[in-house]
Amino acid sequence: MSHVPLNIPQIKAIVFDLDNTLVSSDMDFQWLREQLGCPSSQDLLSFIDQIDCQKTQANAHSLVLQHELEDAEKSNPMPGCKSLLNFINSNNLLTAIITRNCSEAANTKLSHNKITIPKVITREHFPPKPAPDSLLFLANEWQLDSSEILYVGDYLYDLQAAFNAAMPSCLVTHGKHTPFTAHASLIVEHLSDLEATISKHY
Incomplete structure (x- = not known):
């Protein structure tokens, strides 16, 4: 490229x-990866999209949203x-x-x-x-x-x-x-x- x-x-x-x-x-992507079990070599959003269990995927989206909203208030x-x-x-x-x-x-x-x-x-x-x-x-x-x-x-x-x-x-x-x-x-x-x-x- x-x-x-x-x-x-x-x-x-x-x-x-x-x-x-x-x-x-100040998003802590390393912390999010650890919480969700996402390998460092994989894109976080792509990893969540590929989760088979709907409940697990929904929980992952919820965790990211919570982190994003907390970050927004400090920006x-x-x-x-x-x-x-x-x-x-x-x-x-x-x-x-x-x-x-x-x-x-x-x-x-x-x-x-x-x-x-x-x-x-x-x-x-x-x-x-x-x-x-x-x-x-x-x-x-x-x-x-x-x-x-x-x-x-x-x-x-x-x-x-x-x-x-x-x-x-x-x-x-x-x-x-x-x-x-x-x-x-x-x-x-x-x-x-x-x-x-x-x-x-x-």
Whole structure:
């Protein structure tokens, strides 16, 4: 996997991941894996979907939901979040959120952090990232070419989803080392750096 080239003047929409992209998250996935018996090599949501016993599967979903809601109440906007969203709104760019969170947790996080983005796509709507379905849905709804949408996230799944949808991607590192940089069209430390980069073209 590589990345799709980014041409900033062509961008008409900026779509975001939620956790540790727009708002902070302290989800303890290692703890969840241990509670559910999910191997470290397997995606947690895929593991739950493959549980045969409906009661066990329902309990697993309930545990994840509880963890997500607790995380939502402790979350804060990431540095540069509000300013970037104001910039997007002021320049009439389209925007949305695509998250692996459930709808209840995602909406709780947005409400808690006073973030208003009308279009929020969660794991109830489409197969979760790295599947490209949600991004392709947006491109079709907005009648945009894939190259006109920038997807912003902090993790490999975000970059993979963008690449699978033939879209450019932006990796937000928060100043930390990450092994995913080769798969991003653009790399920034913080959302304020993304705003500074884009604003040069407006």
